[in-house]
Amino acid sequence: xxxxxxxxxxxxxxxxxxxxxxxxxxxxxxxxxxxxxxxxxxxxxxxxxxxxxxxxxxxxxxxxxxxxxxxxxxxxxxxxxxxxxxxxxxxxxxxxxxxxxxxxxxxxxxxxxxxxxxxxxxxxxxxxxxxxxxxxxxxxxxxxxxxxxxxxxxxxxxxxxxxxxxxxxxxxxxxxxxxxxxxxxxxxxxxxxxxxxxxxxxxxxxxxxxxxxxxxxxxxxxxxxxxxxxxxxxxx
Amino acid sequence: xxxxxxxxxxxxxxxxxxxxxxxxxxxxxxxxxxxxxxxxxxxxxxxxxxxxxxxxxxxxxxxxxxxxxxxxxxxxxxxxxxxxxxxxxxxxxxxxxxxxxxxxxxxxxxxxxxxxxxxxxxxxxxxxxxxxxxxxxxxxxxxxxxxxxxxxxxxxxxxxxxxxxxxxxxxxxxxxxxxxxxxxx
Numbered sequence: 341x342x343x344x345x346x347x348x349x350x351x352x353x354x355x356x357x358x359x360x361x362x363x364x365x366x367x368x369x370x371x372x373x374x375x376x377x378x379x380x381x382x383x384x385x386x387x388x389x390x391x392x393x394x395x396x397x398x399x400x401x402x403x404x405x406x407x408x409x410x411x412x413x414x415x416x417x418x419x420x421x422x423x424x425x426x427x428x429x430x431x432x433x434x435x436x437x438x439x440x441x442x443x444x445x446x447x448x449x450x451x452x453x454x455x456x457x458x459x460x461x462x463x464x465x466x467x468x469x470x471x472x473x474x475x476x477x478x479x480x481x482x483x484x485x486x487x488x489x490x491x492x493x494x495x496x497x498x499x500x501x502x503x504x505x506x507x508x509x510x511x512x513x514x515x516x517x518x519x520x521x522x523x524x525x526x527x528x529x530x531x532x533x534x535x536x537x538x539x540x541x542x543x544x545x546x547x548x549x550x551x552x553x554x555x556x557x558x559x560x561x562x563x564x565x566x567x568x569x570x571x572x573x574x575x576x
Numbered sequence: 577x578x579x580x581x582x583x584x585x586x587x588x589x590x591x592x593x594x595x596x597x598x599x600x601x602x603x604x605x606x607x608x609x610x611x612x613x614x615x616x617x618x619x620x621x622x623x624x625x626x627x628x629x630x631x632x633x634x635x636x637x638x639x640x641x642x643x644x645x646x647x648x649x650x651x652x653x654x655x656x657x658x659x660x661x662x663x664x665x666x667x668x669x670x671x672x673x674x675x676x677x678x679x680x681x682x683x684x685x686x687x688x689x690x691x692x693x694x695x696x697x698x699x700x701x702x703x704x705x706x707x708x709x710x711x712x713x714x715x716x717x718x719x720x721x722x723x724x725x726x727x728x729x730x731x732x733x734x735x736x737x738x739x740x741x742x743x744x745x746x747x748x749x750x751x752x753x754x755x756x757x758x759x760x761x
Contacts (some may be wrong), residue, residue: 344754348722350695351703355723358621360611363629364603371627372635435707514640515594566641573637 356455371515438479438490439470451476453493454553460574461487470486487561489571494556512565516551517572588648593637606649609724612657613734616719617660617712627659634659650733653726657734706756715751721746751761 341349358469444467448455452475455466466481475493482489512519548568550558552575584605590598614624635642635655642651707718713759720731721742732739 342750344750344757344759345722347695348702348718349697351700352723352725354700355704356693357612358606358615358624361625361627362604363607363632364600367603367629367636368596368600368631370633371599420649512640513594514635515596569640573634 391503438468438488439472439477440468441468442469442478443517444480447476447478451478451560456491456552456555456557456575458489458571458574459576460571461489464489483491488558489575490558490560491552491555493554494551517569518549519568520547520549521565550575584648585645589644590640591636592642592644599636602648606652607632609649609726610652612724613653613720613726614656614660616716616724618663619659620663623663624660627663628656631656631659647729648728653734654731654736657736700756700760706753709756710752711751712754713745717742717745717749729751 354376434521442450444457444464446457447467450469450471455478457480461482464480464482465484468479468481470477470479470492471476473492477490477492479488479490481487496525511522546560546562546568548565548571550557550559550572552572557572557575559568559571562571578634584602587598587605591602592597595761598610607628610628611624614627614631615621618624618627631652635652638655642648707715710718716735720726720734721728725732728739728742732740737745
């Protein structure tokens with residue numbers, strides 16, 4: 341070690357750094373958002389489990405279909421993912437019901453929130469606006485519709501959308517996000533009258549649901565969880 | 577410096593599973609080195625605090641991609657430096673302060689350490705001024721290796737370069753520092 345390096349070693353002990361702020365609580369609040377987190381998720385999970393038990397009992401007794409049995413439930417603000425033994429059958433033609441074709445500028449005007457755009461994907465090849473969604477739902481289409489980024493205010497109606505997946509589907513719970521991969525799964529909107537409008541997913545079965553502040557963002561059709569997370573990270 | 581606290585790995589695993597308290601514990605464990613590293617880049621305590629807070633939030637969001645069992649600190653410091661540079665790029669809205677040597681507190685100590693006697697206050701100021709006048713690349717590598725006591729691997733991660741590059745960059749930076757001080761190698 342040179343004389344200069346030895347002096348630098350001594351200097352280290354004498355340097356006066358600004359006091360380190362304690363940011364743990366602030367970071368904890370930002371990543372965990374306990375103030376905004378609603379207690380409904382565990383309650384809903386408990387309710388779902390009770391419902392599943394009741395339904396399973398009923399199914400064992402008489403009904404051969406297992407349509408309504410919920411094996412697990414993942415909750416985010418604005419969406420639920422339910423794992424069921426079997427997928428419901430549907431005659432509905434694949435249709436994403438994206439709403440009217442729009443432009444980014446017009447969609448931004450119409451939505452009552454700041455519309456996020458993923459910088460990682462460049463300009464979208466289509467912009468759609470669904471005015472029926474609470475606060476407006478904006479969908480950005482990429483790769484000729486093979487990749488879709490949709491967003492709406494999850495805080496306006498916590499049960500606006502849902503997904504029903506089978507046991508064959510991989511569901512990976514992340515903090516503030518859920519990754520669903522593999523077997524096709526159902527996607528539904530809950531209408532204002534409480535009824536469900538079910539729809540099969542047109543896209544490949546990979547979906548990342550991400551909470552971003554008051555928004556719930558759906559990234560559908562990304563090649564992998566990693567790519568979906570990269571896209572989510574680039575949302576501005 | 578690559579020795580990890582034994583509790584780090586279980587905390588990372590718990591945080592990955594969504595345990596916010598475990599993540600807060602990780603933040604407390606690393607916030608000082610993260611803040612000082614950010615300060616080395618921004619030289620503004622306010623910018624450094626913002627950068628570190630943002631870096632911890634981003635790191636949390638990226639925990640799913642963190643390689644299980646890998647040391648957390650180098651990975652975190654890479655994110656910290658990136659965030660700190662973003663603050664600089666966003667505009668010099670805050671006064672940038674050079675780091676100062678401590679006051680003459682050692683002279684007030686009842687029993688001064690022998691090392692303290694070896695480096696006068698004038699020499700400390702001279703060294704810090706000379707480091708401050710170096711280009712960012714030289715300044716940061718000296719900061720990381722000598723003032724923050726980061727390992728080569730941690731410095732490489734923070735500065736986004738190879739370990740071998742850290743060695744050569746440090747060697748050149750020390751040469752420039754000597755020149756700045758008007759000293760021969």
